[in-house]
Amino acid sequence: MRKYVPKGNVQKQSYYTDRFHVVPSTPRTKVETDDVFATHLKTLEAKITVKSSRIELNCMVVEINHEDNFKALEVLKEECGYAMLSEMSAVDYLAKDKNFEVFYQMLNLKEVKRMRLVMRIEQGLALESVVPLYNSANFAEREMFDMFGIVSNNHPFMKRILMPDDWEGNPLLKTYPLHGDEFASWYEVDKIFGKDARDVIGPESRDEGKIERYDSKRFSRVGYEVPFGTEVTPGEEVKTEIEYSKTFLVDYTKGESKTIEERK
Amino acid sequence: MQQPNKLSPFFENLNFERDDNTMVINFGPQHPSAHGQLRLILELDGEQVVKAHPDIGYLHRGIEKMAENMTYNEFLPTTDRLDYIASTSNNYAYALAVEKLLAVEVPRRAQVIRTMLLELNRIISHLFFIATHALDVGAMSVFLYAFREREFAMDLMEDYCGARLTHSAVRIGGVPLDIPSDWLANMEKFCANLEHELEHTYNALLQENRIWKMRLENVGVLSAEDALSWGCTGPMLRGSGIAYDIRKEEPYELYGELDFDIPVSDLNDSYGRYRLYMAEMTQSVRIIRQLMPMYADTKPQLMAHAPQYISAPKEEIMTQNYALMQHFVLVTQGMRPPKGEVYVPTESPKGELGFYIKSEGDPYAYRLKCRAPSFFHTGVLQQLLVGVYIADVVTIIGTTNIVFGEVDR
Numbered sequence: 001m002r003k004y005v006p007k008g009n010v011q012k013q014s015y016y017t018d019r020f021h022v023v024p025s026t027p028r029t030k031v032e033t034d035d036v037f038a039t040h041l042k043t044l045e046a047k048i049t050v051k052s053s054r055i056e057l058n059c060m061v062v063e064i065n066h067e068d069n070f071k072a073l074e075v076l077k078e079e080c081g082y083a084m085l086s087e088m089s090a091v092d093y094l095a096k097d098k099n100f101e102v103f104y105q106m107l108n109l110k111e112v113k114r115m116r117l118v119m120r121i122e123q124g125l126a127l128e129s130v131v132p133l134y135n136s137a138n139f140a141e142r143e144m145f146d147m148f149g150i151v152s153n154n155h156p157f158m159k160r161i162l163m164p165d166d167w168e169g170n171p172l173l174k175t176y177p178l179h180g181d182e183f184a185s186w187y188e189v190d191k192i193f194g195k196d197a198r199d200v201i202g203p204e205s206r207d208e209g210k211i212e213r214y215d216s217k218r219f220s221r222v223g224y225e226v227p228f229g230t231e232v233t234p235g236e237e238v239k240t241e242i243e244y245s246k247t248f249l250v251d252y253t254k255g256e257s258k259t260i261e262e263r264k
Numbered sequence: 265m266q267q268p269n270k271l272s273p274f275f276e277n278l279n280f281e282r283d284d285n286t287m288v289i290n291f292g293p294q295h296p297s298a299h300g301q302l303r304l305i306l307e308l309d310g311e312q313v314v315k316a317h318p319d320i321g322y323l324h325r326g327i328e329k330m331a332e333n334m335t336y337n338e339f340l341p342t343t344d345r346l347d348y349i350a351s352t353s354n355n356y357a358y359a360l361a362v363e364k365l366l367a368v369e370v371p372r373r374a375q376v377i378r379t380m381l382l383e384l385n386r387i388i389s390h391l392f393f394i395a396t397h398a399l400d401v402g403a404m405s406v407f408l409y410a411f412r413e414r415e416f417a418m419d420l421m422e423d424y425c426g427a428r429l430t431h432s433a434v435r436i437g438g439v440p441l442d443i444p445s446d447w448l449a450n451m452e453k454f455c456a457n458l459e460h461e462l463e464h465t466y467n468a469l470l471q472e473n474r475i476w477k478m479r480l481e482n483v484g485v486l487s488a489e490d491a492l493s494w495g496c497t498g499p500m501l502r503g504s505g506i507a508y509d510i511r512k513e514e515p516y517e518l519y520g521e522l523d524f525d526i527p528v529s530d531l532n533d534s535y536g537r538y539r540l541y542m543a544e545m546t547q548s549v550r551i552i553r554q555l556m557p558m559y560a561d562t563k564p565q566l567m568a569h570a571p572q573y574i575s576a577p578k579e580e581i582m583t584q585n586y587a588l589m590q591h592f593v594l595v596t597q598g599m600r601p602p603k604g605e606v607y608v609p610t611e612s613p614k615g616e617l618g619f620y621i622k623s624e625g626d627p628y629a630y631r632l633k634c635r636a637p638s639f640f641h642t643g644v645l646q647q648l649l650v651g652v653y654i655a656d657v658v659t660i661i662g663t664t665n666i667v668f669g670e671v672d673r
Contacts, residue, residue: 012333014627016597023625026365026604057364057606083492086609087635091622105607105620105635109492109506112513116607136495139643147328162321162672171329178326178333 008095009174028054036111040080047075060115066102070128072117073104077133082106082115085134088141090148092174094123100150102127121150129155147172179206286314291657293322299396299661300668302642308654316649316657318642323672331632335598336362336436339629344430346634347670349392350385352421353612355434360516361608361619362436365601368570373562374438379518380451380555381424381433383548387458388417389613390541390548394466397538397662401479409465416454423447436599437574438567448556455549462545470538480535484648484660487532494647495640498615499544500664503537505530510611518558524551534663573599598627607635614638614665636670 006013031041031053037060041053044062048071051063064072076082087105094100097120104117121127129152130137141152142161149170152158159165168183169176185203193201211219214232224237291304301322307315327346331339343358344351356378363370370378395410418428423444425433433439470476486496491504501508509526511519527543529536568574575594576587603625609618615637622631641664648660 012628014597021600023600024602026602026606027367028604056604059607061605084495086495086497086616086618087607087620087633089620089633091631103620105618107609109508109513114607114609116605134495135490135493135647136640136643138646139639140495143639160321162324164321171326176329178329 006095007175010177011174012178026056028056031055031060034060036113037115040076040113040115043079044072044075048072058114060113061118062115063118063120066119066121066125066127069102069104069117069119070130070133073106073130073133076106076115076117080108081110082108082113084109085130085136085140086114088130088137088144090144090150092148092172093120095174098122100148102144102150104130123149126151126153128153131155146170149173293319299666301672302661302666302668304645304649304657304661306649306654306657311654313649313652313654313657316646318645320642320668320671323668325673327673328632328634331629333628335627336601336629337594337598339632340434340436341430341432343634344432345669346636346673347389347612347614347617347638347667348429349667350389350613351429351431352381352385352433353389353610353617355432356382357608357610357612357617358619359434359436360610361606361621362601363568364608365604365606365621365623366436366570366573366599367602368437368568368573370438370568371563371565373442373559373564374566374568375518376555376559376562377439377443377566378434379522380552381421381431381439382517383551383555384417384420384451385431386548386613387545388414388421390545391417393541393613393665394470394538397659397665398470398476400658400662401476403470403473403476406466406469409461409469413458413461416457420447420450420454423450435567437570440566442564442566443559448559451552451556455552458545459549462542466542471542477535479656479659480533480538480663481531482533483652483656484534484537484663485532486644486648490644490647494644496615496644497637497640498611498613499537499540500615500637500641500644502526502528503540504532510609510616514609516608516610518555522551522554524554534659537663573601600625600627609635612637614667614670615641617670634670634673636673638664638666638668638670639673641666642671 031037034055037055041050041060041062044050048064048068051065053060053062055061073085084107085104086107088103091101091103099120099122102119102121106115106117108114127150129141131141138156139161141155142157142159144150145152145158146160146162147170160167163171167187169181185206186198188204189198189201213219213221214234216226216228216230216232223239225240226232287308289306289308291306293301293303303319303322305317305319306313325345327342330342334342340355340358343354346354391410391414395407395414398406398410421431421433422428424447425431425441486500486504488504488506491501491506496504505528507526507528512526524547527540527547529540567577571590575581575591576584580587581591601623603623605620605622607618607620609616616635617637618635620633620635621629624630645660645664649657652660
């Protein structure tokens with residue numbers, strides 16, 4: 001039987017997991033332990049529903065419903081003094097919980113406090129854009145759309161930002177392989193030479209670590225060097241008698257080495 | 265009338281040719297002043313910019329995707345390729361984020377070395393800024409002088425870690441090496457030389473230079489509200505009159521113990537920002553001067569003691585069986601940090617460089633987001649460039665000090 005490979009997450013997985021390994025958690029405290037955060041949370045709770053809250057590693061994390069994102073950021077900006085949206089993006093939980101986690105990382109410069117607003121959103125649903133509040137969301141929301149496919153409504157220019165406009169697939173999804181999918185391997189061939197050239201050129205090798213033993217144009221096998229471009233048939237390689245290759249391929253069993261003698 | 269085909273696609277200025285309208289031009293991605301791979305699509309009315317659209321992604325390598333497929337230690341050298349002008353700042357920001365997640369304590373000597381390297385990298389980056397900015401504006405000789413000093417700084421980096429550009433000089437939990445024997449003496453020489461050069465070469469060449477002031481003053485004016493709204497940090501924020509430096513406000517490493525000033529400018533323009541960069545270099549020299557005597561009274565330990573996450577020192581690995589076993593597990597499988605999420609900001613030469621790491625307890629990060637200052641500084645070009653003349657476009661790109669390794673990631 002073929003080994004089961006989870007399709008929802010094709011990222012690299014640990015090949016060995018200790019059955020008895022208990023994963024610890026980062027220390028989390030209640031928001032009430034910090035006065036400033038507690039007042040901010042109270043202001044926020046008065047306006048919108050807060051699902052959960054905690055302080056994790058000096059940062060308040062507040063979970064809300066994704067419909068309230070604009071209102072929550074408005075309250076945080078106008079009433080709690082979070083003047084800067086440092087960063088926003090998403091985390092893919094499609095395989096586990098069938099949704100994304102979107103986070104907004106905020107900074108209050110006056111009180112020197114950082115908080116993170118998190119919300120879960122199902123695939124296919126759109127968020128409200130927060131560009132009217134923070135211009136920094138302009139690029140950040142485009143990047144989120146590019147990488148995860150989460151659309152922001154009423155964004156001034158909702159287009160891909162890092163990948164080409166005609167790209168298919170969202171690279172940061174857990175279902176997207178590291179070296180790209182089928183579409184990615186044909187993208188440049190189609191773009192530069194046209195689809196007709198597919199048979200002649202073949203798919204692009206997107207694994208930069210790949211070594212082809214019989215490709216004499218890009219690789220050279222030590223001890224079996226051939227002139228550039230020679231076609232090598234597997235199984236019929238000819239050993240080359242080149243001096244320098246001997247320095248690499250020292251046969252310690254044959255030579256007269258003192259150390260080996262001693263070890264014997 | 266154009267007849268574009270596959271070999272000659274040409275469609276840009278139809279509008280302009282038809283009814284004497286605005287003209288659309290492409291600036292980059294191969295323009296020498298585009299600081300790497302910036303493509304700006306500018307809509308021009310005469311010589312004035314009506315609309316600017318920064319098109320990025322030409323250097324996109326998927327570093328965040330790679331982070332999800334690499335163990336924590338494997339990923340560290342990749343962070344060199346973010347802001348490749350000051351690689352140690354990236355290494356450090358990443359290492360600090362992981363250390364916060366692991367809750368490990370870094371030994372004192374490693375802290376001294378790290379802070380010194382960070383400030384040295386700040387000087388390297390700022391010298392690069394002065395050099396390229398002056399070159400963009402048209403002052404060729406400043407470029408040559410600044411690169412000479414930058415070369416001395418890079419020699420110091422080379423003496424420490426062997427690399428000049430992609431340093432990887434910081435490890436998760438400390439630093440890999442102690443400083444060489446004559447390094448501090450060389451550093452003192454470098455500092456004295458830099459102070460002298462700052463005063464007598466750069467300031468003398470630029471500060472009151474009539475052409476330099478004409479090209480920079482009132483160009484790229486960014487108000488404090490806009491700077492906050494666009495997520496500007498570092499010199500872009502302080503150049504708009506907001507005194508916020510993460511080293512001072514949320515001190516990390518040894519910055520809490522050090523005595524230094526945060527230069528702020530309320531000129532809001534490119535000239536103010538240039539003055540900030542110069543002042544910050546003087547402050548960096550001041551910080552390094554304070555750090556040098558601190559090194560002497562530290563214990564020789566360089567890496568944190570946390571056997572669950574960080575390999576023991578080489579001597580222990582070579583002599584003790586259990587340390588070797590733990591080292592083997594950490595190298596082959598990677599460390600497994602606690603479950604949780606962390607966002608750690610640091611003050612890189614360009615601004616707030618932060619790493620958001622989401623860990624599910626596996627050796628691979630579940631999600632890593634790099635908050636790069638240049639990414640947001642590229643976004644602000646959409647506003648800064650509107651209404652300026654095309655000659656000032658290059659000045660404004662220069663003053664934002666964007667590096668494309670960081671923008672595209």
